[in-house]
Amino acid sequence: MSRISVPTTARLPSTLRVEPSNPTVIKILNRLSRPSLISLALEWLDENHLPLAVPYLRDDEDDGQDENDFYPPETSPGALQEEYRSLQARKGSKREIIDRITTGDWRHGLTLYQLAMADLQYLYDHPTSQKWSAYRIVPLKPASDPEGDENPQEVDRTSLVVPPFHPSVFLKSLQTQILPDIKAHYQFDRHKTLALMILRIFILDSPYSTNLSLSSSFDSSRTFYIAFPDASPHVYLSRPQTVGAASAAASSGGEAKSLRNLIVEGIPKALSRPRQRFALTSTSLTTRNLEEMLERRGSARTNSAGGGWSVYADEKVKESPLQTVLPSPPLSEDGVGKEGGKRRRGKEEAGLITQAERKVEQAMKRARLVAKARFGETAKVGDGKGVERVDLVLEDKFPDFSDDEDEAAGEGNREGRLRRREPGGPSVRGGGVEMDLDRMDVDEQDDQREMDAVGSDWRPFVRLTFHGSHVFAGIRQLVECGVIDGEKMPGWMTGEEGVTMGAVRNGRIRGHKGSGL
Amino acid sequence: MASSSPPPPPPTLEDEISHLQTKINKLNSLLSLQTSTLLAAPSTRQLIPASSPLLTVSDSQLSHNQSSLYRSCATLTLFRARDPDPNAVDSGSILGLRIEVLSRTKFLRPYYVLLNRPYPSSKHLRVHRHTIPPCIPLSGLAGRYLPAPGKGKKKSQQDLARFAKTLRREVNRYHHRMGVVADLRKAAGLTGRDKEERGGHGDGDGDGELVDISPADAEVKTVTFEWADGRLGRLVMGDDGEVLKLVVLGGDAGGRDRETGRELLGGAVNVEEVIRRLASGA
Numbered sequence: 001m002s003r004i005s006v007p008t009t010a011r012l013p014s015t016l017r018v019e020p021s022n023p024t025v026i027k028i029l030n031r032l033s034r035p036s037l038i039s040l041a042l043e044w045l046d047e048n049h050l051p052l053a054v055p056y057l058r059d060d061e062d063d064g065q066d067e068n069d070f071y072p073p074e075t076s077p078g079a080l081q082e083e084y085r086s087l088q089a090r091k092g093s094k095r096e097i098i099d100r101i102t103t104g105d106w107r108h109g110l111t112l113y114q115l116a117m118a119d120l121q122y123l124y125d126h127p128t129s130q131k132w133s134a135y136r137i138v139p140l141k142p143a144s145d146p147e148g149d150e151n152p153q154e155v156d157r158t159s160l161v162v163p164p165f166h167p168s169v170f171l172k173s174l175q176t177q178i179l180p181d182i183k184a185h186y187q188f189d190r191h192k193t194l195a196l197m198i199l200r201i202f203i204l205d206s207p208y209s210t211n212l213s214l215s216s217s218f219d220s221s222r223t224f225y226i227a228f229p230d231a232s233p234h235v236y237l238s239r240p241q242t243v244g245a246a247s248a249a250a251s252s253g254g255e256a257k258s259l260r261n262l263i264v265e266g267i268p269k270a271l272s273r274p275r276q277r278f279a280l281t282s283t284s285l286t287t288r289n290l291e292e293m294l295e296r297r298g299s300a301r302t303n304s305a306g307g308g309w310s311v312y313a314d315e316k317v318k319e320s321p322l323q324t325v326l327p328s329p330p331l332s333e334d335g336v337g338k339e340g341g342k343r344r345r346g347k348e349e350a351g352l353i354t355q356a357e358r359k360v361e362q363a364m365k366r367a368r369l370v371a372k373a374r375f376g377e378t379a380k381v382g383d384g385k386g387v388e389r390v391d392l393v394l395e396d397k398f399p400d401f402s403d404d405e406d407e408a409a410g411e412g413n414r415e416g417r418l419r420r421r422e423p424g425g426p427s428v429r430g431g432g433v434e435m436d437l438d439r440m441d442v443d444e445q446d447d448q449r450e451m452d453a454v455g456s457d458w459r460p461f462v463r464l465t466f467h468g469s470h471v472f473a474g475i476r477q478l479v480e481c482g483v484i485d486g487e488k489m490p491g492w493m494t495g496e497e498g499v500t501m502g503a504v505r506n507g508r509i510r511g512h513k514g515s516g517l
Numbered sequence: 518m519a520s521s522s523p524p525p526p527p528p529t530l531e532d533e534i535s536h537l538q539t540k541i542n543k544l545n546s547l548l549s550l551q552t553s554t555l556l557a558a559p560s561t562r563q564l565i566p567a568s569s570p571l572l573t574v575s576d577s578q579l580s581h582n583q584s585s586l587y588r589s590c591a592t593l594t595l596f597r598a599r600d601p602d603p604n605a606v607d608s609g610s611i612l613g614l615r616i617e618v619l620s621r622t623k624f625l626r627p628y629y630v631l632l633n634r635p636y637p638s639s640k641h642l643r644v645h646r647h648t649i650p651p652c653i654p655l656s657g658l659a660g661r662y663l664p665a666p667g668k669g670k671k672k673s674q675q676d677l678a679r680f681a682k683t684l685r686r687e688v689n690r691y692h693h694r695m696g697v698v699a700d701l702r703k704a705a706g707l708t709g710r711d712k713e714e715r716g717g718h719g720d721g722d723g724d725g726e727l728v729d730i731s732p733a734d735a736e737v738k739t740v741t742f743e744w745a746d747g748r749l750g751r752l753v754m755g756d757d758g759e760v761l762k763l764v765v766l767g768g769d770a771g772g773r774d775r776e777t778g779r780e781l782l783g784g785a786v787n788v789e790e791v792i793r794r795l796a797s798g799a
Binding site: 160231299303314322323491507512 | 546549550552553554557574577578581582584585586588589600601602603604605606617623624626627628629631635643644645646647648649650651652653654655656657658659660661734735736739
């Protein structure tokens with residue numbers, strides 16, 4: 001341990017050790033299961049990680065072994081690896097492994113690197129433990145006045161720049177953005193199954209990068225993650241989790257949040273380069289499911305083709321212009337359907353199916369086809385790509401039952417209806433919702449115009465929250481069962497916009513979220 | 518039928534069924550191919566009487582053939598679609614833009630851009646949905662060529678043709694760059710089969726060998742070269758495949774290794790020349 005603590009701007013070194021008795025260490029290790037702990041220990045002893053996770057070893061010359069030592073130290077990492085392999089084969093408790101790690105093989109402390117690996121292991125074991133929000137990296141217009149800060153930076157809508165991302169450069173410039181009075185430890189890791197790069201940031205509220213600053217209990221809620229999807233101009237940030245007692249969360253939670261905000265503000269600056277500035281904008285998608293995140297904000301074709309539009313993005317469909325065979329229109333009955341039809345007709349002739357049963361069956365079939373048309377290949381129960389919460393604010397006018405026939409005439413008349421209403425009038429805008437909307441809105445201009453035209457109607461405050469393991473798959477099932485009329489169902493119920501927060505106006509989510517532009 | 522003469526290695530019934538099934542599928546596809554060819558032939562059309570329902574099938578076959586012809590030759594086609602959302606703008610009318618990409622002698626799944634007209638008082642288009650990967654700056658192109666209608670006197674003009682052309686070029690460039698990286702790998706003997714062969718006749722044939730070539734950024738404009746001795750190179754490609762920058766780091770002295778860079782490039786100004794050099798060298 002160095003004798004003098006000098007505040008520096010450097011990041012926390014990965015080799016810095018934390019006392020094993022520290023409650024945070026115990027908490028991090030306790031979260032893991034026994035197999036994960038053993039594989040983690042084996043990984044630490046792997047030669048790639050060994051320099052940053054040196055175990056407590058015995059010198060060869062020094063034979064004076066402590067009789068009371070419950071976990072006598074080994075002589076080499078190889079022998080230790082053997083030890084853990086044998087533990088892997090044996091059955092036992094998790095407690096045993098944690099004891100071995102904290103009071104035996106790493107009794108002199110676990111490095112920050114090891115703690116980071118343990119935390120990331122927990123993330124892989126429990127993929128839904130973090131809540132992620134997707135942000136889009138957008139290029140900014142070069143400042144017209146480089147000296148003055150008064151003009152807010154504008155998003156450059158005509159820029160053709162795809163933001164580049166280089167992990168080491170990013171980390172270096174992120175470090176320079178962080179003030180010297182807090183310290184952070186960073187660790188990059190490649191996600192094991194998904195096309196993601198995960199950066200774990202651990203923030204310590206101390207200007208010193210010595211062991212002493214780590215000796216007191218620190219809060220694990222000051223850890224957060226940034227995920228960088230491959231080849232996609234998006235960043236996923238994990239939400240800070242409120243852990244601990246409610247009273248403690250009130251004070252330290254807010255503090256952790258502000259520390260996190262410091263880093264979040266640094267991210268776009270770290271991505272920027274001279275004469276090329278970027279900013280982060282929210283894309284209104286928050287979910288625990290990283291797979292869904294990659295589907296909606298990833299690098300593939302599916303980003304802006306959700307719901308029924310997914311038929312255009314499905315790469316499995318062969319659609320070569322050299323194919324001369326007439327394509328069967330989508331949703332037509334294929335061979336299996338025909339056979340089923342034949343069988344049914346046979347049954348019908350035999351008098352096994354009554355007229356009513358057939359009607360029900362036809363209705364069911366139609367409902368399934370409609371569901372297929374509206375949802376495409378998305379929102380299926382077992383696909384593992386579900387959002388768990390969708391919040392919507394309905395801003396539509398209260399249905400006017402007096403002009404029913406007008407409604408029935410369909411959307412084509414919408415413009416006509418707008419014109420019929422008395423124009424202008426001060427638009428009545430509510431408080432809380434509007435603040436929400438202002439925050440989310442990206443396309444103020446044209447929405448504004450629509451608002452002015454229809455502003456004077458009574459619009460009740462309706463807030464909808466869908467909650468479940470896979471929200472849109474649930475809605476799809478309801479359509480398939482015929483509970484929801486799939487043909488009259490508004491588009492935002494199919495999840496094609498790819499947002500989990502939004503405001504609905506004129507039956508559509510405001511701001512043209514689905515195009516991803 | 519099969520049970521009458523059991524052959525020495527008795528094929529199970531499942532084998533036979535699956536075999537027959539594949540045969541049926543093959544014959545079915547052959548039948549539909551022949552049907553489509555016959556239906557579109559001018560001589561067949563003369564034989565079909567005017568009142569026959571076959572004529573409509575023939576008509577649709579002909580129109581399909583024509584659109585396929587446009588798709589494969591022009592590679593940029595328009596189509597109409599409908600938005601299933603009952604609240605869709607403009608009663609759900611959608612203008613679709615289909616961009617074909619030919620890569621490695623095959624047509625890939627086309628890329629689609631679906632446009633609608635959400636603005637109440639103008640006929641301006643807006644990108645509604647699309648399947649363009651995010652490494653192509655679609656939003657920038659849309660901002661340039663399909664701006665939203667301006668307010669008051671500031672009228673903005675949209676240029677769908679230029680938008681489509683530029684977008685098609687960007688998509689094709691992206692696929693060409695990917696093809697170039699694949700060609701580089703092939704020329705350096707890094708594709709699966711070549712690598713195995715090389716591994717067979719000795720590992721110790723020098724540290725100066727390339728061990729990996731891979732794209733380093735989303736747009737595939739930067740390519741990383743990795744040598745067996747840990748040297749690392751970065752090549753930056755321009756829009757037309759010209760070599761903009763090349764740097765090799767590492768080597769014996771550490772720092773920049775200009776020697777290897779010169780060796781790799783050999784005066785080439787184009788990535789294709791680098792491929793040729795690599796192929797002839799290996």
